[in-house]
Amino acid sequence: PSSVYLSMASSDRVTFRTQILNRHLNPHPSHSHTLSPPISLSSSPCLSYNPPDLTEPASSFDIKELRALLDAHNIQDRDWLFNLMIQSNLFNRKLRGHRVFVCPDYNQSMEQQREITMRRIEYLLDRGVFKGWLTVSGEESELRKLAFNEVLAIYDHSLAIKLGVHFFLW
Known part of the structure; x- marks a missing residue:
C-alpha cells in the first residue's frame, strides 16, 4: 500500500476499501455489458467488540x-x-x-x-x-x-x- 493509504485513519481505510470494492462490483456503465441493477455497498465499521470469553457462558x-x-x-x-x-x-x-x-x-x-x-x-x-x-x-x-x-x-x-x-x- 502507498504511504498515503498507510497514513489514513482506520475508519478512512474502511471507506477507501469499500469504494474500491464498489467500483469493481459496479463498473462504469459505458464499460458494462450487463443490465443488472447496481450493487450497493456501504462501509459499516464495527462499533464494539466483546470477546466471547467475556460474554458467553x-x-x-x-x-x-x-x-x-x-x-x-x-x-x-x-x-x-x-x-x-x-x-x-x-x-x-x-x-x-x-x-x-x-x-x-x-x-x-x-x-x-x-x-x-x-x-x-x-x-x-x-x-x-x-x-x-x-x-x-x-x-x-x-x-x-x-x-x-x-x-x-x-x-x-x-x-x-x-x-x-x-x-x-x-
Whole structure:
C-alpha cells in the first residue's frame, strides 16, 4: 500500500476499501455489458467488540479433552511454538480481551509479505524451532515437525508452504 493509504485513519481505510470494492462490483456503465441493477455497498465499521470469553457462558465440555482430541500429539510442543510467536511483533500480535492473537498483515505488498516471512523464519531458526528437522529421524521427530508445521499453517499458509518446500520435500 502507498504511504498515503498507510497514513489514513482506520475508519478512512474502511471507506477507501469499500469504494474500491464498489467500483469493481459496479463498473462504469459505458464499460458494462450487463443490465443488472447496481450493487450497493456501504462501509459499516464495527462499533464494539466483546470477546466471547467475556460474554458467553462457560463451556459445557472439557476444553482440554477437546484439544487433546483435535491436536492428538505434541500439545506441549505446539504451545511452546505458539508462545514463541506471541512474544514477537513479527507475528503481528493483538490483545483481544484477555487473549493474545497473532495474524498476518495482508495490508502489505507481496514483497513486504515475503520479507516479513523470511524474518519470521529467521526468528524461529534463532530460537531452535528447526533443530533436528533434517538430522534427527524417527516417529517422534516426524510428529513434532508435523505439529509445528500445523501451528505455522494455522498462522499463515505461505510460511508453512515455504518451510514445507525446504524441509518436507527431502
